[in-house]
Amino acid sequence: MGPIVLEAINLDCVRGKRRLFHSLSFELEAGASLFVRGQNGSGKTSLLRILAGLTPPSAGTVRWKGNSLQKQTDEWRRDLCYYGHLLGLKDDLTAAENLVYATALANKPISHAAVLEALHQSGLQGREHLPVRTLSQGQKRRASLARLLLHRRPLWILDEPLTALDDEATQWVLRMISDHLRDGGIVVWTSHLDMPLSGATRTLRINL
Numbered sequence: 001m002g003p004i005v006l007e008a009i010n011l012d013c014v015r016g017k018r019r020l021f022h023s024l025s026f027e028l029e030a031g032a033s034l035f036v037r038g039q040n041g042s043g044k045t046s047l048l049r050i051l052a053g054l055t056p057p058s059a060g061t062v063r064w065k066g067n068s069l070q071k072q073t074d075e076w077r078r079d080l081c082y083y084g085h086l087l088g089l090k091d092d093l094t095a096a097e098n099l100v101y102a103t104a105l106a107n108k109p110i111s112h113a114a115v116l117e118a119l120h121q122s123g124l125q126g127r128e129h130l131p132v133r134t135l136s137q138g139q140k141r142r143a144s145l146a147r148l149l150l151h152r153r154p155l156w157i158l159d160e161p162l163t164a165l166d167d168e169a170t171q172w173v174l175r176m177i178s179d180h181l182r183d184g185g186i187v188v189w190t191s192h193l194d195m196p197l198s199g200a201t202r203t204l205r206i207n208l
């Protein structure tokens, strides 16, 4: 496997009768982030899903560490943390149980202490053992985003991670992203807010 690099090569995306983007190419190396902006319906989620290997592009290729995604499903799953509109939480489990479950599913059992520390950092101390259905929207998002601290995967693809977050949680997520980039990770993300990222070595912006 080659060095950590995500490449998009001549990506086309057609949805229904609309072409959302055409011949989109970029390369992100360790420490780089891509911030995707665009109006509602412009194709941000479509692009992120293509980059995450969840939807095939209409044309073009995505490569991770030099190989196309189709050729490396196991390594790809170990390296990617995708955060989409569905938060991936089980409502009847507590926030702590959800994180234990998520990390166990990812074949990476983690200590209870690490789970509690991640929830503490997310600002959910005192609410770790409540069923997720009793949490507010922003608290649910905090619980879901705490996974990023536990999975420790190099590539983060985050679709609107700041939605429903207050200022404190927004700063927490921006810090996590900056720390991740400083540690040599790669982040592709979207937001309706235009957020500066202090830790990024390079930030590409695509306006779809």
Ligand SMILES: Nc1ncnc2c1ncn2[C@@H]1O[C@H](COP(=O)(O)OP(=O)(O)OP(=O)(O)O)[C@@H](O)[C@H]1O
Binding pocket: 015, 016, 020, 038, 039, 040, 041, 042, 043, 044, 045, 046, 047
């Ligand atoms: N499976 C699909 N079949 C047909 N059209 C689709 C499909 N998925 C998305 N679209 C259309 O593609 C366009 C782009 O959708 P997408 O979700 O990528 O936009 P977005 O930029 O993420 O929007 P938002 O800011 O509202 O989240 C929309 O017009 C949507 O209706």
